[in-house]
Amino acid sequence: MPIEGATIDVTFYGVRGSTPCHGPEVSRYGGNTSCVAVDVPGHDPIMFDLGTGSRYLGVERSTEGFHADCFVSHLHWDHIQGLPFFPPLLAPGNRLDLYAPRPERHESVADVIDTILCPPLFPVGVADLPGEVVFHDLGNDEVRIGDVTVTSRYIPHIGRTLGYRVDWNGISVAYLSDHQQPGVDVYDMCPGVEALCRDVDLLIHDAQYTRDEFIQRSTWGHCTIDYAIWTGKAAGAKQVALFHHDPMHDDRMLDQVASVCGRHCTPNVVVAREGLTIQLGA
Template sequence: MPNYNFLFKIYGVRGSYPIAPVEGTQFGGNTTCVMARTPDHVVIFDAGSGIIPLGKELLPEILEHQKKSDGPFHITILFTHTHIDHILGLPYFTPIYMPQVHLHFVGPPTVGVDFETILRTQVLPQYFPVSMDEFRSQKSFYNVSENTFVYFNDSKEPVIGDVRHQKPGQFGFRIDTMKYYFHPKDGTYLYNILWNDHKITFATDIEGYKGGDQRLIKFAQNADILIHDAQYTEEQYKMFCGYGHSSFVMACDTAREAGAKKLLLFHHDPNNSDEQLKTLEKDAQKLFPQAELAKEGWSWQV
């Protein structure tokens, strides 16, 4: 049996594209992917290149499940948005090829295109040799909106609902959503990951405001962990204002105003070396002492 009731783990921390510098990197080179889970339910957020090692890590558990159960191994994947750095790892995710796995894809329709269509387009024959229907896993697709919640009860499958029509349980494992409108070109989704009275706010690919975004501050109120886009230094932000990403100062402002217990600086610029990132972290800690750089392999459990 696992030694946790709830586990959160990071598999990809970079923005834009994966990196593998000659000198290496102690923070990781994969693009966005994080996991939250209980012993019975696996939820993944984004399918950047970090989902590739995650898939390999899940493989022994899936095979063990197959020996004990005739039913599928359920995995829920929520997407913040469908820019390439957040979906490029999906065709290389080992469980997508396994018939005993049921994948529940939850993500946003974008500029009028249905979410399922976007994922299917990614693996058209012009781009990838295996189509969505040729992946052997079972698959379900859901469009996310700001009213969507995902909740887990005694069933192995997720309950995906709309807060306007039903309410999730107040305790247990659930995910709430917030649409952030200012990431080019059709916004992005932020997620509150809730387990009983614990809370992790996942807020990547957002461009903050001086003093903090009040909607996000309310959404992240009293989070145990706030994961906030902090791609830029203050000098870099002057060059890339309007690109949909934040400086570390914006992340610190939000964490302080929201009363977060810990801030993980996320979506590292692929051009920033480890030394640059360490300097960014030190500068952030002057503003919010509980700030630290997100790092592949970092985990938190209850």
């Protein structure tokens, strides 16, 4: 039965794309790479991606008996580089269930991580961490976590990439951190994107480039701010959070985006920043 008045919280711990950045010019929106937490009443945290922002999530929430389910969009470095620095994994008895797309050139997600986290690239492997990491390979799937449904669908990017949708108690969140726009001024969406985004309460979407930047980088696997907003509107999303900001987009530039979106955009559009919590439901 639906729980009347129940809400979920979506908190941003890392909002930057490609590489972390630092300095006073990005201090307000943040410079950590992708990590978002979805808090559903009565459930362990559901995480999207393990970029450098995940370290701050772990510092805030690291407790004895910690457990979380983390859905990784793809295995590019900026989305997993927080894994060996995730504080809960430094304590025995803690566990992270990590879900990610089935790799094309390796046997499993665990195999990919083992090739990255090992000497000489890194001093220790996953098996050396005191906490436990359990790997799950995903494709076009549905995962049940208690009474939460997490849907995964392949979406266009470079290499196998998943978008995700969380549904609970009539509330829904879609997460498409890296999404290749079909072309300059081409507005279309594939069936997987449509399935994830249709009528969601919140769409978190790649918004890495301006139109002029996209013209120069049209094959780099990302999209424009305009395309992110169009996707939300075309899919009937109630709210769009612009995400995966380019490292060169400083606070002043993102303020300008937020100002224009606040005046002219439908649906409601926010520019994601570290520390922002959006409450959905009720």
